[in-house]
Amino acid sequence: MREKPKVVILACQQALPDPEPLLQALEAAGLTARAVPEPCSSKIEAFHLLRILAVEADCVRVLACPEDACLLKEGSCRLGRRLKHAQEYLQEIGLEPERLEVTRLNPGEAVDLPRLAADLAGVALTLGLNPGRRRVQEKEPQK
Amino acid sequence: MPEKYHIHVRPMPSRFPSVGKTTVLDWGEGCLRCTRCVKETCPYNAFRQRGFDDRSLSDTIDTYCKNCLRCVQGCPRELVVKAANPQYRRLGDDYWTPAILQSTWFQAETGKIPVSGAGYGGPFAGPGFDSIWTDMSEIVRPTRDGIHGREYISTAIELGRKPLFLVFDAEGRLAFEPPPRVEIPLPILLADPPFSAGPVPVRRALTGAARRLRTLAVIARENVDPELAAEAEHLCLTFPTGRVDTEDPLLSRVRLVELTDHEGVLAQVEAVKRRHPGLVTMIKVPADEGAAARVSELARAGAEAIHLFCDHHARGFLGARERHLKDLLRTVHLTLVEDNLRDTVTLLASGGIALAEHVAKAIICGADGVIVDLPLLLALECRLCRACQRGGRCPVDIDSLDPVWGTQRQVNLMGAWNHQLLEVLGAMGLREVRRLRGEVGRAMFVEDLEREIFAPLFSRPGPEGFRREGE
Structure with missing residues (x-):
């Protein structure tokens, strides 16, 4: 069976407090998805993004607040710069920078989940599997 | 003087980073x-x-x-x-809160009582077990040399039927054969968790912990493999409704068996006792609206031990779905007291026992001891994400745990719980956990206080000639 691309969502809790419906929408779109809730997108370092791509994900999407709406004032802005740095690194090693992206969501506003899921699925399916990712045989749960 | 019961804890580091608050x-x-x-x-x-x-x-x-x-x-x-x-x-859910999970991980790792240096910032009462305040009157006058000193506090309980009186023959010898009893030094039995990513290593760890703690591991008969069967002395076999093979060779090596309640359970108990007279039988009764009457009926018919079980959120079943284990236990206990049967039978409770204080509180409400399962799984770093039930991958690889590591983690947790039980007993001035059973005078129930004390003070005055509730 063909392996489904895996998307890891790093969700700022202010931007998307409950990423579960998004995961369901992504899985319905034919992806494997995992969400890691973050206190603020500035918790995410450039090396975190790269490590996630190396060990688990085909695509990483950070859901962050707009730069001027960050609860910690400059957190979202810092994330933007770190992400850009990580994208440059990807480019340098010959991987598509689109594997790391950020989506800005206004805190407190309703999120158009089907649209977001469709966008993410479109990118992930177009890029396909990440050649730099470590492949591990998933264990079968013990009966 | 009896040998002091001591649980040997030692630090056992977690395999995965914990989730901080x-x-x-x-x-x-x-x-x-x-x-x-x-x-x-x-x-x-x-x-x-x-x-x-x-x-x-x-x-x-x-x-x-x-x-x-x-x-x-x-x-x-x-x-x-x-x-x-x-x-x-x-983490967890609304009952198994993140604080409970984190506290359990700490205790399993260190074997120490979780103490917050920054004081307690939470509410003083809440639903369920949190609505019970235990007596600490003796804490101002502690024993001469502390709770671990010479004044031994016993946490031992006996499982089995107890005669209400003794009969001696003319020569002063006991005139009847006393019923078999199983004594365990801790009022806690360890049960196989209902789910886990690695049932086999979890059971190995559990049985090892039961051996070290000198208590029993409650495991379904069909899950006992030859390696576990070698530890039969520390097992309590459970059988599904109506199915027990009295010729099972393992029955002659275990000390306690659990049979699920159904119409023919008494006949089943009789058949087991006829073949294995030295075995103690326990009947597992669901905590529903008819539990008190059923337990009383079983006790009157000669049941040796009863296991009253709730769901994992300490709620009853069917018509008692809204009732908490503590209330159901009190009802069952008081029914047995009224029927003059309480001292004949052992009553164990399970479901929603999540913290050390719940053990003491369940005993105050009338249980002789408790049976725990999920805390033992939490001791193995379980995140209670239930991914294993959905066929997903365990985030903490429980399927690959080393049973020796798991045993020590569970021993550490029970060691910490035992220390807390000793603290509670010491603060009450009690020297035996058996004396705590049904001692509601050693606790205050917030709902009773609200009804009896606060309601008359704060409720709106009724019309002329009416008395307010509690007056």
């Missing part, structure tokens, strides 16, 4: 490169030890950070921030 946001950009960076002077070396965990895809600093906030206060550019960790909030 708060997390550090460390903004590297804009750093002044101070000569004395707060990260260098962290008293717990949290910044030096931190890494990135490939499994949880997160920073491991929360495992080492002790929330002293020295870095937050000390950074001249205010580049270190502490924030609530959303991963912590997502």
Whole structure:
């Protein structure tokens, strides 16, 4: 069976407090998805993004607040710069920078989940599997 | 003087980083490169030890950070921030709260009583077990040499039928054969958790813990393999409704069996006792609206031990779905007292026993002891994400745990619980856990206080000639 691309969502809790419906929408779109809730997108370092791509994900999407709406004032802005740095690194090693992206969501506003899921699925399916990712045989749960 | 019961705990580190209540946001950009960076002077070396965990895809600093906030206060550019960790909030559920999970992990790792140096910031009462305040009157006059000193506090209980009186023959010898009893030094039986990513190693760890603690591991007969069967002395076999093979060779080696309640359970008990007279039988009764009457009926018919079980949120079944284990236990206990049967039968409770204090509170409500399962799984670092039930991958690889490691973690947890039970008993001035059973005078129930004391004070006055509730 063909392996489904895996998307890891790093969700700022202010931007998307409950990423579960998004995961369901992504899985319905034919992806494997995992969400890691973050206190603020500035918790995410450039090396975190790269490590996630190396060990688990085909695509990483950070859901962050707009730069001027960050609860910690400059957190979202810092994330933007770190992400850009990580994208440059990807480019340098010959991987598509689109594997790391950020989506800005206004805190407190309703999120158009089907649209977001469709966008993410479109990118992930177009890029396909990440050649730099470590492949591990998933264990079968013990009966 | 009997040998003192002591649980040997020793630190057993977690295999995976724990999920902290708060997390550090460390903004590297804009750093002044101070000569004395707060990260260098962290008293717990949290910044030096931190890494990135490939499994949880997160920073491991929360495992080492002790929330002293020295870095937050000390950074001249205010580049270190502490924030609530959303991963912590997502742990467990509304009953098995993140605080319970974290406290259980701490106890399993260290074997120590969880103590908060910053005091208790929570509410003083809540639903369920949190509505019971235990007596601490003796805490102002502690025993001469502490609870671990010469004045021994016994936590032993006996499982089995007890005669209400003794009969002696003319020569002063006991005129009847006393019923068999199983004595365990801890009022806790360990049960196989209902789910886990690795049932086989979990059962190995559980049986090892039961042996070390000298209690019993409650495991379904069909799950007992030859390796577990070698530990038969420390097993309590459970059988599904109506199915028990009295010729099973394992029955002659175990001390306690559990049969699920059904119409023909008494005949089944009789058949087992006829073939294995030295065996103690326990009947598992669901805590529904008819539980009190059923337990009384079983006790009158000669049942030796009863296991009253609730769901994992300490709620009853069917018509008693809204009732908490503590209330159901009190009803069952008082029914047995009224029927003059309480001292004949052993009553164990399970379902929703999540903390050490729940053991003492369940005993106050009328249980002789408790049976725990999920806390033992939590001791193995379970996140209670239930991914294993959905066929997903366990985030903490429970399927690959070393049973020796698991045993020590469970022994540590029970050691910490036992110490807390001793603290509760010591604070009450009790020297035996058996004396705590049904001792509601040693506790205050918030709902009773509200009804009897606060309602008359704060309820609206009724019309002329009416008395307010509680007056």
